[in-house]
Amino acid sequence: MDITPLVPHLAPLLHSLYQSTPDYFQLLGSRIPNLSEVQADVNTAFADPRRHMELLHDEHGQLVGSLDYKMGYPQAGDVTINLLLIRQDRQNQHLGREAVQQLEARLPPGTRRVLASVLGDNPRGARFWERLGYTFELDARPSMVWYAKRLGMPLALPPQLGNIATD
Template sequence: MRALSLSLRPASPEDAPVLHGLFLRSPGYFALIGMEPPTLEDVLQDLRTLPQDPRRRAFLLLLEEEAVGYLDYKLHYPEARDATLSLLLIREDRQGQGLGKRALRHLLGHLAGVERLYAVVYGHNPRAKTFFRSQGFRHVKDGGPALSWYVREL
């Protein structure tokens, strides 16, 4: 059995309905962080802001042609040789299939010049914390009751 190809495509405002659909199919994540999924207009507005921050990158994760996740990170943050992964979301019906590991491996292969990758975990999310630890990240600090920072040296 062949593994399906996972690719990353830069997200654009035209992808707002697709990304909104991913968010709606991941209600558990939003429950963990204590909020409702964003509206389509909120998603569209966020994607429209991407060009305003030259350090920010956002990608749809595609399994063949099916949107299965979203990856959002910032280069040169918090320091010049760092990157910070603010969201790696795999659609709930696709979790547990190794897609998060594959997406992270892809990201790591494209971070030329980056010495440290931070990952931010929002809310009480033990599954995300376990995932990042299993991928070589270590806990750095908590930024309050709903925010944890992890780091991996590259």
């Protein structure tokens, strides 16, 4: 999967992706944003050095999805995935999994936790994150549920091994 940073002049590509995923917006009970709304969101994201929007392309260069995340949010050492969206006709091909695994592999040292929200009533979205090792973190219904994956956490020693230095 190839990843292209989303810069303002590429906002029409994101808009076309949104248009190709009507079920996602229907699940949220909202309409697909128009191009000027997408452009405004991309401009806002581009002005925030912690926020990253990326376009995801397959091996043939075809746009298959987008990833929107924020570094150091809500706390230092956290990364929050705001939206992972895979084009409707390309879902169930492990592209979302690949995008998340690539993101996790390139996170900077010191990243302790990745958070992901599941918007609306979306059990399929919850199962997706759980299969990737994310666990329930916070219920903020009716709008969303948060999942988290802790990274780089040292393994706890069994009690009998934890005191070796003092025995």
